[in-house]
Amino acid sequence: MHRIKHLARHLSSAAAQRKPVCLVLGAGRGIGGNVAQKFANNGFHAVLIRRSDAQGLKELVDNIKEAGNDASGYLVNAVEDSAIEDLIKRVETDIGPIEVAVYNLGAQIGNVPLEKTTKKAFERGWQLGCYGLFRLAQSVLPLMAQRGNGTLLVTSATSAVRGNAGQHSHAAAMGGRRMLCQTLNAEFAKSNIHVSHIVVDGAVDAPDTLGKMLGPELFQKMRESKGGEHDGLLVPSSMAETYWHLHQQHRSAWTFEIDLRSYSDKAWWN
Amino acid sequence: MHRIKHLARHLSSAAAQRKPVCLVLGAGRGIGGNVAQKFANNGFHAVLIRRSDAQGLKELVDNIKEAGNDASGYLVNAVEDSAIEDLIKRVETDIGPIEVAVYNLGAQIGNVPLEKTTKKAFERGWQLGCYGLFRLAQSVLPLMAQRGNGTLLVTSATSAVRGNAGQHSHAAAMGGRRMLCQTLNAEFAKSNIHVSHIVVDGAVDAPDTLGKMLGPELFQKMRESKGGEHDGLLVPSSMAETYWHLHQQHRSAWTFEIDLRSYSDKAWWN
Amino acid sequence: MHRIKHLARHLSSAAAQRKPVCLVLGAGRGIGGNVAQKFANNGFHAVLIRRSDAQGLKELVDNIKEAGNDASGYLVNAVEDSAIEDLIKRVETDIGPIEVAVYNLGAQIGNVPLEKTTKKAFERGWQLGCYGLFRLAQSVLPLMAQRGNGTLLVTSATSAVRGNAGQHSHAAAMGGRRMLCQTLNAEFAKSNIHVSHIVVDGAVDAPDTLGKMLGPELFQKMRESKGGEHDGLLVPSSMAETYWHLHQQHRSAWTFEIDLRSYSDKAWWN
Amino acid sequence: MHRIKHLARHLSSAAAQRKPVCLVLGAGRGIGGNVAQKFANNGFHAVLIRRSDAQGLKELVDNIKEAGNDASGYLVNAVEDSAIEDLIKRVETDIGPIEVAVYNLGAQIGNVPLEKTTKKAFERGWQLGCYGLFRLAQSVLPLMAQRGNGTLLVTSATSAVRGNAGQHSHAAAMGGRRMLCQTLNAEFAKSNIHVSHIVVDGAVDAPDTLGKMLGPELFQKMRESKGGEHDGLLVPSSMAETYWHLHQQHRSAWTFEIDLRSYSDKAWWN
Secondary structure (H helix, E strand, O other), X not given: OOOOEEEEOOOOOHHHHHOOEEEEEOOOOOHHHHHHHHHHHOOOEEEEEEOOOHHHHHHHHHHHHHOOOEEEEEEOOOOOOOHHHHHHHHHHHHXXXXXXXXXXXXXXXXXXXXXXXXXXXXXHHHHHHHHHHHHHHHHHHHHHHHHOOEEEEEEEEHHHOOOOOOOHHHHHHHHHHHXXXXXXXXXXXXXXXXXXXXXXXXXXXXXXXXXXXXXXXXXXXXXHHHOHHHOOOEOHHHHHHHHHHHHHOOHHHEOOEEEEEOOOOOOOOO | OOOOEEEEOOOOOHHHHHOOEEEEEOOOOOHHHHHHHHHHHOXXXXXXXXXXXXXXXXXXXXXXXXXXXXXXXEEOOXXXXXXXXXXXXXXHHHOOOEEEEEEOOOOOOXXXXXXXXXXXXXXXXXXXXXXXXXXXXXXXXXXXXXXXXXXXXXXXXXXXXXXXXXXXXXXXXXXXXXXXXXXXXXXXXXXXXXXXXXXXXXXXXXXXXXXXXXXXXXXXXXXXXXXXXXXXXXXXHHHHHHHHHHHHOOOOOEXXXXXXXXXXXXXXXX | OOOOEEEEOOOOOHHHHHXXXXXXXXXXXXXXXXXXHHHHHOOOEEEEEEOOOHHHHHHHHHHXXXXXXXXXXXXXXXXXXXXXXXXXXXXXXXXXXXEEEEEOOOOOOOOOOXXXXXXXXXXXXXXXXXXXXXXXXXXXHHHHHHHOOEEEEEXXXXXXXXXXXXXXXXXXXHHHHHHHHHHHHHHHHHHOEEEEEXXXXXXXXXXXXXXXXXXXXXXXXXXXXXXXXXXXXEOHHHHXXXXXXXXXXXXXXXXXXXXXXXXXXXOOOO | OOOOEEEEOOOOOHHHHHOOEEEEEOOOOOHHHHHHHHHHHOXXXXXXXXXXXXXXXXXXXXXXXXXXXXXXXXXXXXXXXOHHHHHHHHHHHHOOOXXXXXXXXXXXXXXXXXXHOOHHHHHHHHHHHHHHHHHXXXXXXXXXXXXXXXXEEEEEXXXXXXOOOOOHHHHHHHHHHHHHHHHHHHHHHHHOEEEEXXXXXXXXXXXXXXXXXXXXXXXXXXXXXXXXXXXXXXXXXXXXXXXXXHHHOOOOOEOOEEEEEOOOOOOOOO
């Protein structure tokens, strides 16, 4: 499993090993990192996965550990053959049973007209947006079903319910993601596995995704006009509260679909 | 305001008067009573409203007060002229500013074929399902907007998104309710008022509504086969956790629509 | 039945009496009048209903008759008690069995903030948008079911699927209308009655509705910028082709819901 | 372009060359073949594409030609690299400008639990359900836009709007297809290209797809219980009427989404 680089892991105490595992695919300084931190704060061993930026990953893991909680981090390129499958095996073996899996890989590439949307971009959209979730589900849901419980939280986007001009790759991927979440829920809810599809309907204050897409200047401008106390950008640490709530819901009253947006934004249908 | 009977109210201490108010329209031993209790446990003065059963109302209020929290109860027939409007004025004057309003009036009358659905039943469905929410919103949202914040949580049902045979009155009412929630959100979110439409997609373990509709025997049977540890009925105290979470959400990441169902139930679209 | 004024009716020949009847509630010079004409051109006796403007109604009826087809017209205020019920009885007795009913009453009042939306306006919205359809359905669907076939075509609007700011009355009414269409379809499709909900997602080039709401000057401006060869307004005669097609569909492949908009408009979800 | 085998083509007369072209991807004896025939009957040169069964394709083409109309047929494996792209070029060069493209490739593989859904099947679902449409659109919509008009009719399925248990591959593919249709419409409607997403909500009386999936015995049973005069299966020739109507719609009143089901079936939401 050469392509997975283990960065940091806490295996020393027996107590730590007994902690349930929360695996987050797509863990930057936005939703993923904050969800990992939230679950770690509440007794989970957080396993953070991202494709690149070893230093950034280390910082996220270290932050959690410095607060006295447990975290590990791996660099994994989820689109590579068997990368997700191998990861699940490794985490289950080395860290412990995955109780919560968070699929937080994005596939947004900005608005691109049809003629400029390359086949490669369209396929990459599908791999990150839809196929990766299928592979994660196939690797981990049967284990959860066997153990009698589990939670799969899937970050999604406006494009899962609305296809705007220029969003060919992203919307096709996210429309597939949403329906896949429905089929997973339809098959696994009765096995006590909570699948939830979270429609993030707005821009997130996430330096590693939106920040990179916009570039530092535009991102800074957006932050100044909509971020901070303006609350016009979705704040990841606040979003993480809802991810945690979804996991906490009693199985007699589970949520499958929920939307999240800033108070100052229009809903996608308006 | 002869038609409102004040049952129990806690006005003695200055501290109590400073508590924010959570008003619950439709407060029986199901969702309404449990949401009231949850908010009271978290520092709200809960104001419970129901149409009848003074004794039942008193018990709900007393339970909250016995736990050391604050609650009041009124019998109000919401469909009467100016009943809701007068109630809002009275609560605002006598108890305090309403920070959270929960619209929990149901309009389910069971499956009735078109020819047997009376005009009266159809109109009553609209009055409880849709018009009452309009009147509540018109009475309380401007006050909230003036004060700079507020929350309106609206219990809704499968019929808001799916019209089944025999649900003529209920679905027409709930379809209207859902769209009304959208228009309220579209107008008031930017004024810092959080409107949320909660799609309850299943039978609730509520003796005062489902229990009365089914009758004691059928309700008991249903409870035995789906209730209790089976978690096949939505448990109101668990649902109340989600109502509370919605209120707690930071305004940078608000939810407008959320569904709730038992793990063992099919989603409405399946 | 004093409140129904019979304006024009063709009862002379036996041949005419054998024609199936297409009843159009809401027949001005927009969708309603054009649908009536289309069905009359294809062998139906068109019965045009509107609330006011006897002269306008007469012209629509005369146009149809001058083309050698059959039409009748009545002024009916659909919100009056038993007006719709009496109308159905009268048409069935005097003209013939209603094979197609078109519910085309609108409830759009423009954008009005919540505080300025009167209770009367909200109730009127419901009466026209939702309750009138219920009354029509209750009066005519059982007759159709007894005869073994029928079609109910319901004009609807963007507000049936999206609640925008200021659309409180209209969206609540149309959301109810949509769900009611679903419950009617769920009960009556198997009885060979085709219910169809037509989401008109844009401004219609209709002088009697949009024209009156905007006033002559604004309407003329809109027509100049979006109408005519611009095709930016929905053209009622073109829409009527789709109404006719829906009625023509073989029952092995019926449409329940369809949207209509100009090529130059954004869809409501975009 | 070795992988495309030209079976039958009518190039002899100048008149034929002037006919507009209707290209149908996925042309068996179900929807595809019937839509091709309908358009051929109305003055189009129908180009039928299927993956296999040269004899079946020849019969469909011959039927159209024997009726005095124009048709061609090609065997094309749409999932091969550049197969769709080459096809478009060839048809445009050899037959004429494509005015109507019908994407009718299905991706239904029956209900398969998650663990038994192979990665290959999931990817194949995407290739047929979503990626092929992207490739078709990218090849032909710019040509249509350049010429100032065109129609893209996309057959879709219940799984585009509802994810049932066992439909992981199909629903993910069709959910992507639906959103892709929305993005195509959002970009190209204003260029006078009519994109329509047709939700086929039930079993189709199609021997080449449903027939092969069920096997001859089960298919015969289904036909006996639901087919023929029972109208419980969607009849392809009736569906073709709606495809034709969509193409005929005036651009002031276009339909993007429409559902089709038998009168005797429940709608997917019921």
